[in-house]
Amino acid sequence: MDKIPFLRPELIKNEHIVSYFEKIHETRIYSNYGPLNGLFEERVIAEMFDGTGAAVTVHNATIGLMLAISQCKRSQGIYAVMPSFTFAATPLAAEWCGLQPYFLDIDPKTWQMNEEQLEQAVKLLGDQIAVVVPYATFGSAFDLSVYNHLQQQGIPVVIDAASSFGSTDPGEVSQFGKGFEGAVVFSFHATKPFGVGEGGLVYSADRDLIQRIRQAGNFGFSTGRESVLQGLNSKISEFTAAIALATLDRYHAVKANRKGIYDLYLHELRQAGLFERGWTMQSMQGAVVFQFMPILSPESHSNREVIEHLAANSIEARTYFSPACHEQKQFQRYPQFPLPVTEHVARHIVSLPLWKEMDETIVRRIVTTLGSLGD
Numbered sequence: 335m336d337k338i339p340f341l342r343p344e345l346i347k348n349e350h351i352v353s354y355f356e357k358i359h360e361t362r363i364y365s366n367y368g369p370l371n372g373l374f375e376e377r378v379i380a381e382m383f384d385g386t387g388a389a390v391t392v393h394n395a396t397i398g399l400m401l402a403i404s405q406c407k408r409s410q411g412i413y414a415v416m417p418s419f420t421f422a423a424t425p426l427a428a429e430w431c432g433l434q435p436y437f438l439d440i441d442p443k444t445w446q447m448n449e450e451q452l453e454q455a456v457k458l459l460g461d462q463i464a465v466v467v468p469y470a471t472f473g474s475a476f477d478l479s480v481y482n483h484l485q486q487q488g489i490p491v492v493i494d495a496a497s498s499f500g501s502t503d504p505g506e507v508s509q510f511g512k513g514f515e516g517a518v519v520f521s522f523h524a525t526k527p528f529g530v531g532e533g534g535l536v537y538s539a540d541r542d543l544i545q546r547i548r549q550a551g552n553f554g555f556s557t558g559r560e561s562v563l564q565g566l567n568s569k570i571s572e573f574t575a576a577i578a579l580a581t582l583d584r585y586h587a588v589k590a591n592r593k594g595i596y597d598l599y600l601h602e603l604r605q606a607g608l609f610e611r612g613w614t615m616q617s618m619q620g621a622v623v624f625q626f627m628p629i630l631s632p633e634s635h636s637n638r639e640v641i642e643h644l645a646a647n648s649i650e651a652r653t654y655f656s657p658a659c660h661e662q663k664q665f666q667r668y669p670q671f672p673l674p675v676t677e678h679v680a681r682h683i684v685s686l687p688l689w690k691e692m693d694e695t696i697v698r699r700i701v702t703t704l705g706s707l708g709d
């Protein structure tokens with residue numbers, strides 16, 4: 335039986351990048367927010383954010399989170415309030431900024447940070463909160479009003495929107511995050527829907543914030559090349575900017591392809607009656623550009639059993655994000671609210687394959703294999 339891999343990332347083809355690469359050889363500018371990088375940032379704001387706000391590229395989303403947190407955080411604060419159900423990069427970025435992650439649970443339907451616990455945390459922790467870092471789970475959008483309100487109260491918000499580039503807001507009108515006064519951080523890692531290899535972007539409606547992040551990302555240099563901020567080097571090369579521009583030219587096709595495969599899954603899962611047998615899915619908001627296909631196994635089967643059963647049938651799957659952050663050695667010592675939903679989801683989350691060439695036959699084989707697990 336042919337093996338079905340979990341991911342088969344495919345970056346933009348050479349023929350679509352060549353004309354951009356030629357420009358690099360003409361200008362002989364290879365980095366330092368060069369002309370292609372500038373063009374990419376401009377196009378992102380114009381084409382994805384309808385001309386609202388500003389953006390700066392970063393060489394990955396982890397660095398983007400670090401820079402955004404360090405430029406937003408309240409100096410007297412000690413905690414970065416975040417969901418435990420996220421990638422390790424979120425709490426790691428907080429640690430690099432000298433903060434302690436403070437873990438909250440997720441909502442059982444949307445798998446987004448639990449807003450009631452967030453309200454309690456704000457009351458309980460007050461000024462000890464340096465920053466709040468929600469995660470837009472698996473590219474799904476959420477209503478920003480709670481977070482706009484925090485920003486207005488002077489509590490900074492950095493959204494980990496790592497897999498949300500191209501995903502819309504809940505009303506499916508604009509790019510998720512458009513107009514937000516806090517920071518919104520996207521990843522362009524090869525495994526994300528908008529993949530350039532290694533890369534990312536920080537967006538905000540607050541232009542000064544983006545300007546500070548840009549400066550911090552270039553050693554904290556002032557115009558006189560004096561380091562005036564706690565900086566580092568987060569710049570992408572012009573070659574990466576070329577790949578990003580070529581990827582942007584053709585991103586609509588990626589979105590349509592991924593949506594098509596997601597719909598095939600929904601159809602097959604319904605046909606096979608798996609929802610009646612206790613399999614459940616995230617209730618998503620907005621039009622999402624899917625990175626993979628997340629699903630929860632029924633009470634009777636842990637995700638470990640599911641992964642082994644799939645592997646025995648030559649199907650590769652993963653368990654993002656299991657263990658949850660608070661269950662990982664590096665983060666166990668940090669304070670947390672009760673996390674029953676996170677722990678349940680971490681025991682049952684299965685990430686199924688999703689890649690360009692997947693057709694009905696492949697999707698059906700995966701779903702049939704899930705069904706053959708029994709009840």
Ligand SMILES: *Cc1c(COP(=O)(O)O)cnc(C)c1O
Nearest residue numbers: 394395396421423496521522523
């Ligand atoms: C992928 C991911 C990151 C890290 O992105 P990089 O660009 O690889 O640094 C951070 N947070 C979440 C939730 C992610 O999925």
